[in-house]
Amino acid sequence: MSGPVSDSGRELAAKREKAPHTSMLLRMMVRAAILRRGRAASALFAMVVAAAVATAMLNLYVDVQAKLRTEFRNYGANIILVGRDGASLPSDALARVDSIVAGHGIAAPFGMVVARTSDGQPIVVAGTDFERVRQLDRWWKVSAWPSLDNTQSSQNQGEVRHPSSELSPALVGARALAVVSPTNRPFVLSFQGQTMKVTPAGTVETGAAEDSRVYLSLNDFVAWTGVRPETIEVAASGPPDEVTAIMNQLARAIPAAEVRPVRQIMEGEALVLGKTRSTVLAAAALVILTAALCVLSTLMGWVFDRRRDFAIMKALGASGRLLNGFFAAEAAALGAIGAVIGFLLGIGIAAWIGRVNFHAPVVPRFSVLPVVLAGSIAVTLLSAILPISLLRRVQPAVILRGE
Amino acid sequence: MFARLVYESFRRQKRRKLLAGAAITLGVTVATAMIGVATDIGDKMNRELRQIGANLVVTPQEDSLDVEIGGVNLKPPTDGAFLNEADLPKILGIFWHNNITAFAPMLPVNVAIEKDGSRKNVTLVGTYFAKRLSYGTDAITTGVKTTYPLWKIAGAWPVDDSQTVLIGERLAKQIGVKAGDQISVGGREEPVSGILATGGAEDDQILATLNLAQEILAKPGAVKRVYVSALTKPEDAFGRRDPKSMSGAIYDRWYCTPYPAAIALQLTEVIPHSRAEQIRQVAQNEGTVLTRIEGLIFLITLAALFASALAVSAAMATAIFERRAEVGLMKALGAGKVVVASIFFAEATLLALIGGLIGFGAGALLAHQIGRSIFNSQISIQPVLLPVILAIAVIVTFAGSAMAIRRAVRLDPVFALRGEL
Numbered sequence: 001m002s003g004p005v006s007d008s009g010r011e012l013a014a015k016r017e018k019a020p021h022t023s024m025l026l027r028m029m030v031r032a033a034i035l036r037r038g039r040a041a042s043a044l045f046a047m048v049v050a051a052a053v054a055t056a057m058l059n060l061y062v063d064v065q066a067k068l069r070t071e072f073r074n075y076g077a078n079i080i081l082v083g084r085d086g087a088s089l090p091s092d093a094l095a096r097v098d099s100i101v102a103g104h105g106i107a108a109p110f111g112m113v114v115a116r117t118s119d120g121q122p123i124v125v126a127g128t129d130f131e132r133v134r135q136l137d138r139w140w141k142v143s144a145w146p147s148l149d150n151t152q153s154s155q156n157q158g159e160v161r162h163p164s165s166e167l168s169p170a171l172v173g174a175r176a177l178a179v180v181s182p183t184n185r186p187f188v189l190s191f192q193g194q195t196m197k198v199t200p201a202g203t204v205e206t207g208a209a210e211d212s213r214v215y216l217s218l219n220d221f222v223a224w225t226g227v228r229p230e231t232i233e234v235a236a237s238g239p240p241d242e243v244t245a246i247m248n249q250l251a252r253a254i255p256a257a258e259v260r261p262v263r264q265i266m267e268g269e270a271l272v273l274g275k276t277r278s279t280v281l282a283a284a285a286l287v288i289l290t291a292a293l294c295v296l297s298t299l300m301g302w303v304f305d306r307r308r309d310f311a312i313m314k315a316l317g318a319s320g321r322l323l324n325g326f327f328a329a330e331a332a333a334l335g336a337i338g339a340v341i342g343f344l345l346g347i348g349i350a351a352w353i354g355r356v357n358f359h360a361p362v363v364p365r366f367s368v369l370p371v372v373l374a375g376s377i378a379v380t381l382l383s384a385i386l387p388i389s390l391l392r393r394v395q396p397a398v399i400l401r402g403e
Numbered sequence: 404m405f406a407r408l409v410y411e412s413f414r415r416q417k418r419r420k421l422l423a424g425a426a427i428t429l430g431v432t433v434a435t436a437m438i439g440v441a442t443d444i445g446d447k448m449n450r451e452l453r454q455i456g457a458n459l460v461v462t463p464q465e466d467s468l469d470v471e472i473g474g475v476n477l478k479p480p481t482d483g484a485f486l487n488e489a490d491l492p493k494i495l496g497i498f499w500h501n502n503i504t505a506f507a508p509m510l511p512v513n514v515a516i517e518k519d520g521s522r523k524n525v526t527l528v529g530t531y532f533a534k535r536l537s538y539g540t541d542a543i544t545t546g547v548k549t550t551y552p553l554w555k556i557a558g559a560w561p562v563d564d565s566q567t568v569l570i571g572e573r574l575a576k577q578i579g580v581k582a583g584d585q586i587s588v589g590g591r592e593e594p595v596s597g598i599l600a601t602g603g604a605e606d607d608q609i610l611a612t613l614n615l616a617q618e619i620l621a622k623p624g625a626v627k628r629v630y631v632s633a634l635t636k637p638e639d640a641f642g643r644r645d646p647k648s649m650s651g652a653i654y655d656r657w658y659c660t661p662y663p664a665a666i667a668l669q670l671t672e673v674i675p676h677s678r679a680e681q682i683r684q685v686a687q688n689e690g691t692v693l694t695r696i697e698g699l700i701f702l703i704t705l706a707a708l709f710a711s712a713l714a715v716s717a718a719m720a721t722a723i724f725e726r727r728a729e730v731g732l733m734k735a736l737g738a739g740k741v742v743v744a745s746i747f748f749a750e751a752t753l754l755a756l757i758g759g760l761i762g763f764g765a766g767a768l769l770a771h772q773i774g775r776s777i778f779n780s781q782i783s784i785q786p787v788l789l790p791v792i793l794a795i796a797v798i799v800t801f802a803g804s805a806m807a808i809r810r811a812v813r814l815d816p817v818f819a820l821r822g823e824l
Contacts, residue, residue: 122470139683207680212469263602268455278777283703286433294714301721357698
């Protein structure tokens with residue numbers, strides 16, 4: 001043996017001396033994964049599926065209330081502002097309401113009087129903002145919205161109007177139509193001596209009081225009757241405490257109005273949301289439990305399968321702690337990789353469910369990630385430690401002999 | 404010989420069989436419970452949503468227009484047509500009578516009330532609170548107490564045969580009345596049993612028994628509207644079609660589906676001279692909310708089924724993979740692939756049936772518990788589900804085992820017996 005060779009040998013030995021043990025550990029783990037590709041892949045697959053399902057379930061659980069709340073906003077107003085003792089609201093009331101609920105909901109003003117038809121029958125005529133009502137009361141079955149067909153009325157806003165000489169488009173209740181204009185012709189309404197020529201632009205059907213009314217645009221209504229709106233209906237979105245906060249703000253901003261919650265809607269909503277959330281929680285718990293079990297059985301099988309590796313390492317003199325560490329590290333790595341891939345997949349599933357079912361994507365909640373990660377690693381560790389603690393009691397020779 | 408092989412395998416390898424069996428049992432438990440919850444969630448949520456209020460209203464056909472602003476009736480109450488109270492029990496005779504959870508007649512009249520010398524004109528609504536009605540063999544206790552369970556009463560509900568009244572919250576505050584007081588309604592002294600808070604127009608009104616309102620109006624048997632609370636199926640494209648344009652069989656299918664419109668039609672058939680409509684605010688939105696919740700639970704159930712199937716497959720694969728040596732021995736003794744595979748499949752079937760049966764029972768119990776703790780009512784699993792669940796369990800167990808069995812059968816007996824591979 002020549003000097004240089006032994007030198008290089010010594011160098012190599014010195015290098016290995018200094019090299020951290022982790023590199024060996026890493027190599028063992030990587031080799032183990034590559035050599036038994038099929039089994040490792042199926043274990044990883046189980047982990048990914050479990051993590052994906054858990055992520056999707058947790059995401060849905062966190063988001064289901066917000067999603068259903070938007071559905072409940074279709075029930076219409078949950079707050080009503082009424083002028084005290086039937087008085088009209090101040091003229092800037094709607095602007096103030098708008099500035100408070102901006103981005104958190106929609107408000108629509110209503111003014112109402114009892115007018116007379118040409119043959120003297122009393123009929124309730126209401127003035128409102130059609131564009132707002134369209135968004136607020138989505139259950140109204142309307143054949144055609146007047147404001148959308150008649151762009152003129154919005155262009156004419158600044159001008160002085162002569163109500164008696166002009167035809168005002170109106171939304172006529174299904175039952176009212178049979179009384180005021182059975183043939184769908186323009187008709188005349190009178191209120192305190194002032195007459196108004198109205199043309200039915202569309203009909204509205206709700207099954208409630210709206211069916212007996214005639215709705216005019218607010219401009220036409222105020223110009224004709226001189227009555228300003230006395231009611232503002234507000235659909236405020238958000239959890240109950242936010243709605244209550246909005247109610248308090250409204251009450252402070254418009255002292256002339258009485259602010260009432262629509263309790264039926266708010267309490268019914270709270271009830272249904274609570275029950276749905278509990279059901280989703282129960283279901284999520286079941287699904288996650290099953291998925292965890294799937295991982296447990298796959299991984300235990302995988303570790304058990306590698307009892308020969310285990311036995312060889314032990315026969316070569318590896319300590320119990322080292323073996324535990326090796327298998328635990330392997331399991332933790334599998335759990336972490338599976339959790340991250342599964343998390344991304346799960347967010348995708350949750351978003352898809354949101355799109356299919358609620359027509360709005362479920363927002364990814366990154367707060368779920370640590371939970372999924374910790375859960376995955378815990379399950380994989382458990383499923384590695386259990387078989388190892390069983391194998392540790394067995395002599396390596398017995399395992400290597402294949403018994 | 405075949406039977407003995409299977410029997411001995413179960414007798415001698417109890418631990419392995421127990422593990423695989425436990426996985427199947429758990430999978431079937433979760434699947435059964437979720438299917439139970441998913442099939443019942445629509446009905447349960449429908450009942451919860453019914454608390455928001457009635458979804459159908461029956462009015463006289465030839466009625467004059469309502470002249471009502473903010474819950475105050477502005478036309479003479481004797482105006483227009485009425486329904487007959489005697490017709491109400493007939494509601495229990497319609498095709499979907501089991502879906503009618505409650506109904507309440509309403510008769511608004513204008514009265515002057517007097518308290519401590521101050522007079523006020525208000526609307527008094529006569530209705531049922533919790534009245535027992537019967538039609539044929541059917542009986543129902545119905546009234547606003549069941550149609551509007553979210554109404555809050557400070558005091559007690561009036562009894563239907565009494566003369567006691569409820570005073571709306573805002574009205575009570577204005578005139579200074581509390582539960583237990585006497586109030587003069589249209590000249591008669593009536594005891595106030597409670598203060599009613601609804602958050603709606605009723606807060607400014609007086610609620611009394613239907614009899615009292617009829618007496619004040621001097622129209623015995625008169626009813627202005629009937630609010631009906633019915634469990635309905637969310638309207639789909641078929642439900643929105645006009646029944647008049649349908650032909651025989653299609654019409655029958657529409658008629659026999661609990662769409663709001665179909666129930667409304669059936670109501671007009673039993674109550675003479677009436678028109679029934681859905682209250683769109685309640686009926687339409689209820690449909691959307693229900694569809695969303697049902698869809699969500701359906702998708703979660705799919706996820707649960709998928710996860711259980713995977714768990715069962717994983718457990719079976721592991722169990723079979725551990726028995727390579729056995730397969731090697733059988734093959735070395737001359738067993739063909741078919742025989743080996745059929746032994747495994749027979750074992751899998753047996754496991755699936757046992758696990759499926761236990762799991763079905765446990766799942767029914769779990770669904771029952773979920774129903775009790777969340778909805779305070781039963782979620783019952785139809786026994787019809789049992790064969791379906793068992794079949795699914797067998798199929799999933801087969802599918803889960805198939806890959807592992809294929810691999811086991813293909814093994815070279817020499818390697819398998821030496822414990823390699």
